[in-house]
Amino acid sequence: MTAEVFESRTDQWTLGAPPADYVLGHVRAVLPDRVLDDALVAVRDGVVATVEPHAPGVEADVDGQGLLCVPGLVDVHSDGLEKERLPRPGAELPMEFALLSFEGKLRAAAVTTAFHGAGFEQSRGLARTVERAHDVCHAVDERSANLVDHRILYRLDVRSPEGLQALQSRIAEAPDTGVAPLVSHEDHTPGQGQYADRSYYERYLMGVRGLSEQEAADHVTKLISERDGRLGVREDAMGWLGEQARAGRIRLLGHDPASAQEIGELVERGGSVAEFPTTVEAAREAREHGLPVVMGAPNVLRGGSHNGNASGRDLVALGLVTALASDYLPSGLLAAAFALVDDGLVTLPEAIALVTSGPAAVAGLDDRGRLEAGRRADLALIAAGPRWPVVHTTLVSKA
DSSP: OOGGGGOOOOSOOOTTSOOSSEEEEEEEEEOSSOEEEEEEEEEETTEEEEEEEOOTTOOOSEEOTTOEEEEOEEEEEEOHHHHHHOSSTTOOOOHHHHHHHHHHHHHHTTEEEEEEEEEESOOSSSSOOHHHHHHHHHHHHHOOOTTSEEEEEEEEETTOHHHHHHHHHHHHHOOOOSSOOEEEEEOOOTTSGGGSSHHHHHHHHHHHSOOOHHHHHHHHHHHHHHHHTTHHHHHHHHHHHHHHHHTTSSEEEEESOOSHHHHHHHHHTTOOEEESOSSHHHHHHHHHTTOOEEEEHHHHHHTSOTTSOOOHHHHHHTTOOOEEEOBTOTTHHHHHHHHHHHTTSSOHHHHHHHTTHHHHHHHTOTTSSSSSTTSBOOEEEEEOOSSSOEEEEEEOOOO
């Protein structure tokens, strides 16, 4: 296929709203295995038709001026909408407006597909309730504009009977997105998992809720006692999740696995992904079972977990990470990817894969995440540095 086939088909258009057919020229295209300098990217019907060297004399609709061209980022775990809705205590914004506002931050971070966390759980000092989870779902259902492909990551507190019942109803009624819903099972009760060292949760309560040291310690002790009294709820939740996962009705993520045993149990349950493993042991076991491993971009940027758990940077260096998620900071995705390149831990194509094709595989989305023919033309033009990347333009497919 020659470049001449892809001559310009449009007179004028803006990068904010590209047509279904266009030609982007003189970019550095980040392919799955290499970087193609001075490349031409042709798009037809919202799908990449070809990526090839930009031959002399071939005109393009847009001159990329040597910027990096990468697939639009896929974020499989974003809790940033929570912060957008509640920018400070007591200042709650309408959910629909919060999503619209947050959409701008996603586009500025080159994110074209975002899975927003909807926490079907009991609040433990967090702004998460079943009612707010339904608000997130409704806002995403109603957000039809295709500036970003908004989706849901369902987060189930496995010790919450109200959360389980509400999630069961939601899964049965949710709109068909073309892929099985992402469901993450979690237990953030201190004393295990993410908060294996309870002191981290106590410090969190002191900082966020203003509790005294003794009040925080008493509250954590109460949470642990309540957790131990909800083992039956946990068994019911895990049983239902396993049935759904093995039947292919959901795509199950194990949140904060801490051991090889937990990974083995996740696999038996029909789980597909290890999300934020807290130890090297759990991450290594997940990869040995062929499971994708997701780590948080802020963890990579900071050089370690804020809870004293496994370092995402260390796990990347060990070759155990297949995807990064923003967690709560969309701009952290590209920044973390480029920091890994600067530190010599991965190549640029490998780094871009951690925020594009890797997360797409986690979500079961095989139509995006790679800059190659046949994939959705979700694209971003990026200046590489010198240290931190700058997003110049985000283009979303009309397919």
